[in-house]
Amino acid sequence: MTNKMAEKTELKGNWNEQKGKLKKKFAILTDNDLLYEQGKKEEMLGKLQVKLGKTKEELVKIIESL
Template sequence: MDTNHNKGDKSFKIPGDWIEQSKQLKEKFSTLTDHDLKFEEGKEKEMLERIGNRLRKNREEVLNIIKEINLS
């Protein structure tokens, strides 16, 4: 029986050019800092938490914001 206990802890992969996306996020949300947006391979969860804490958003909201940036 395969029960996925890590459903809420899905790994997140940065789609596209993160440098460009982070610039757009900083333009849209002036409270974000370079430290908040620092991308390290394998530490995506921590980065999403920093962004979420700064913007007072949950993980799902942060992911939606990043998706919107990708679509624009």
């Protein structure tokens, strides 16, 4: 499985649980920031990058470590 495929699985599979953990880790995040819609993952990650000051790679590592 390639890393891109793992990313998709990670975000889609357990997203509600991961969303809760992200909100605990980064109190400034809202449900709206973490709204994951099919086909809009890149848009959501872009918003998180801006809000948290992280690179896309850093965000993916954070999400994978939850």
